[in-house]
Amino acid sequence: MTFYNQWKAASSSGAKGVALWRLGTEDPSVWDVVKGHKVSEIQTVKNGEIAYNYGEGSILHAKTEASPGERRFAFDSKGFISGEEYTAMPQAPEIERLSKIFNKEIVLTFDDGPDPKYTEKILKILKAHNVKATFFMIGENAVFHQDIVKQVYEDGHEIGNHTFSHPNTINISKNQLKYEVNATERVIQGITGHSSILYRPPYGDNQSTYNGYDETVYDPASFQKMADTTNMGYITVNYDIDSSDWKAKNSKEIVNRVMKQAENGDIILLHDGGGNREATVEALPQIIEKLQAQGYTFVTAGNLTNKSRESTMPAVLKAENPIIQNIKLILVNIAALHTVFFVLFYGTLIVFTLRLLIVFYLALKHKRKADKLQFDASYQPLVSVVVAAYNEENVINRTIKSVLKSSYQNLEIIMVDDGSTDGTSKTVTEAFKNNDKFGLLRKKNGGKAAAVNLGIQKAQGDIIVSIDADTIISSEAISLMVRHFNDEKVGAVSGNIKVGNVRNLLTTWQHIEYVSGFNLEKRAFSMLNCVTVVPGAIGAWRKKLVQELGYFTADTLAEDTDMSLRILRSGYKISIEEKASAYTEAPEKRKDFLKQRHRWNFGTLQCLWKHKRAFGGRKHKALGFMALPNMLLFQFIFPLFAPFLDLLFVLRLCTGDVKHSVLLYGCYFIVDFLVCLVAFRLERISSKPLIALVIQRIVYRYLLLWVAWKAVLAALKGTKVGWNKLKRSGNLQVTRDSSTERTG
Template sequence: GVTADSIIARTIRQKGNGSMILLHDAGGDTREETVKALPAIIQYFKKNGYEFTTIADILDKKKIELMPVAKDEQSFWGKYYDIVVVGFFLGNRFFFYVFLTAIFLAIGRIILIGILATRQFADNKKIKNTARKLPPVSIVVPAYNEEVTAIKTIESLLKTEYPVFNIIFVDDGSKDNTYKAVSEAYAQHPQVKVLTKPNGGKASALNFGISHAVNEYVVCIDADTQLKTDAIYHLMTYFTDEQIGAVAGTVKVGNETNIVTKWQSIEYITAQNMDRRAFDIINSITVVPGAIGAFRKAAIFRAGGFTYDTLAEDCDLTMRILKEGYVIKNCAEAIAYTEAPETLSALLKQRFRWSFGVIQSFWKNRDALFNKKYSYFGMVGMPNILIFQIILPLFSPLADLIMILGLFGSHPEKMLIFYVAFLLIDFIVGAIAFRMEKEPYGKLVYLIPQRFIWRQLMYYILFKSIRKALKGELTTWGVLKRTGNVKVSKNTVVGNSNEPPE
């Protein structure tokens, strides 16, 4: 290292090069060596005829003229310069670590979901259907102002390949001709029961329909949905013992008519369906989708039925069934094609209802959070909602902003490396999801732009939902304007109930 003697020797060697000596403390141990060297340097140069003076003496000025005492009445920057500089430094560090935390949490979750979903996919392929008698099933279809889609839905259901089933259609006080149209078409059909009631919301309509079901099992679907002909069969093969309380089907977008619906299709494949595959492994599926879900009636009654105090009645009931100790499975082979919102305004309306409903359901069932009594649901499922559906998205816009600003900083490569790693892993897991669902890889070209823009939309929805929740405001079920654009080819809809699950 640098010593006092080496500093003295280096300085003396340059005595003929000028009349100024510049020393640098360099910090650390070198600083102490520089201080030790100063007396010897001064003594040497004085002996050799040099005189040490100040800038003030050279300029024939007084020191106070060159270095005036700071006055009390300084500007804001003069008074708070140190605070501002230190605050900027600490703020910069804080936001950088917020970005890193968000990125690493997101990457960690994506990898874990990918691993669990892949394992579930592999395990599912090994399932062999037993030659047992399949029980009768009641299919409950709640509807409110669904005259555009209701007839198509019932037509689709009547093509179901299943031994014994009936359809219970419940009109929830529609203001259009839903009840009239369905009643005229199917009132005399032996497999269809058409009911109507005063408007009370989706949960009320579901409970009403279930109360008229005589079978031990019910399948609940939305009135804008068309099922593959073997969907009911595949759902029911999962009820292998009394512990199975519900089985979630797989929802796909049936009206990919524009960029809005195409992006929703990607989200269903890579997020919703992928999550259910993963959480199936640890019995922590938190939503049996309203578009297609099978239930043991006893599990519904034991959990208290569909309740009216949340907008996500399917999420709330799923959580309560898990809390009752039942197992909830995912059935990737039971496919339903739903009509997704085709406009941005309709999409935001739907997703606000979902987001607000999930927050309500989480708060209602918060006693399960980190509660070992509820096993993985309490220790993984509920924390997943809290961290990745509520807390992290609140900070994610900040993380995106930090990433953009970081590109104009002194080391943009740091931000780019982390962000590109996140996008690459997300893309790979997305491709795995497409492979599992046998979807065309061509749609993957939309994945990266979809991810970035979709996140901004979901941030807006989440902020709006939390604001509404904190204000204690309520909202209603309502209905989206239907177009009837679910168009699925005959070959796609027709399944093969004689084959075991893939």
């Protein structure tokens, strides 16, 4: 009231400024006057940022919370305040310090546990020295190390609440704080059968260390968090001897810091978790022995407030026993699931790593071997190129033209129209009727296997090259594949399929998959003679062998995989020719992609079942112990569990294990990128598409997961799966020797 009148008088008389004595003790409302705020705002009596302290020590709780006062003013005719009436008195925040300090009593406290490596070592040291301590545990760690929590309690130590995931509580909401504290409380109750009234905020509370004065400038947000936990029934146990063991280089530093501060404090902060605590373990016996030598007695935080452990950790009420039993059951299940996830995650990681190393080594070995291979240029057998087509009028002509441009001249082309309902036959007849190398066969629709078989039966050549109707082959492709058949042991040769319509994100992802798969996996398996798929898009076959094996069969939707496996089981070799490029049209729409991959996956499952006796077979060990298990594991089993691994990753992020989780997944993506980069370098093509790799590994993986699940369920239910013919867009772009030719 007096300042308002003085300010008004000074302002009206032309005063240039005023001075306050002394800053920090003034009524906060004076600043509302200076700023020219409305009188209604001045009527609220504000509190400053001063928290008043009562008692001693660093164990405290909020006694009263801050609340503003209210007053009414009366004004005279000149606008000066002539009267003032308080309708509500302001209440300052008050902190009650609860320690009952006796001479030479000191407390050992440990934060961030329990840890399976360090907490148990610390417990042994404490037991050997007959010292009790207080452990402030993180709920997440307690869930996964329940046996250690039990041991801490059974050894007579106190357990305090250190939140569930160790967040900086100043930055979280009141509701999240309640979750963090209550979740940890339930975990402690479920494991020990006792509650705890002891709480320590993560990262401590450097504003709450008692400095000997009755008033301390205290951040309102920090006080409010203390008030929140006080209202939840907790007392805050801070510390006044900071060992800084989390950053110490050795045990000597820790011991020296503690001993220097011991005279001015009574609660020592150490850590039994959250990092490497070897130095803490080494320092602990020295700290205990040195302090005992100076006459100190070790007590618990509860003892420092003149409370027994039964008071700081009361038994759970009988009325809550059903809840506690349910919590115990949940904790047991969580621990079991954690073990399963742990084994699953790291088991998968080990398998993936071993597979990667083996595949990487064999792929590079194959690359060196392939560069040194020499072939007989005089070997020029007649080759029959068989093209099975069904409703391919948009793309068939470009496919036939690419074959006719082949550098290999001793060939014939047999196109089998498998009952097309569009103008496929008319289109090729008009385009190639005068070409002696081209022949057209027409039949009723019966599926690709039957169409290819008809072409083989009518073929004159000893070598069959089968290509899909949407594929464009490089001019050297046939020459490069055929030369391998000079070796009588070679039964088939796989070409190198490339995506020719890299137009959007989906086709880019498929492009990455094709390049990585061929240049690593196929190269590796070629070294072991267990290439399981000679693709229908571009593959060469020894005609006599195909006939001996009974041609392609229609009992699976992956006739090319089935024939490849039959050839291997017959004792023949399957080679790959990296330079025999074929450009295929990959699905550009998600729906078409899922249809195609569902057919491929279902067909592969059919082949695995059909050739189940080859698993672990002694006749062809590489096939039985490497290739077929690889197909089963990495195409079906591991993808089925991918969501659980991702769920584990998300759960660990949500529970605060961000650094460890991000590090693991970050390393996975880096290694994955490097592997793909090597594959692209082996192919000698631009690695620009790898920009989309991270998104591919997240989104694309779940598309593949979906079709894997769908295929497995369809197989288990006995659902009939059709061919699901895809509509061709004709958007194919072929790259040769740095030049680009667009078709369609």
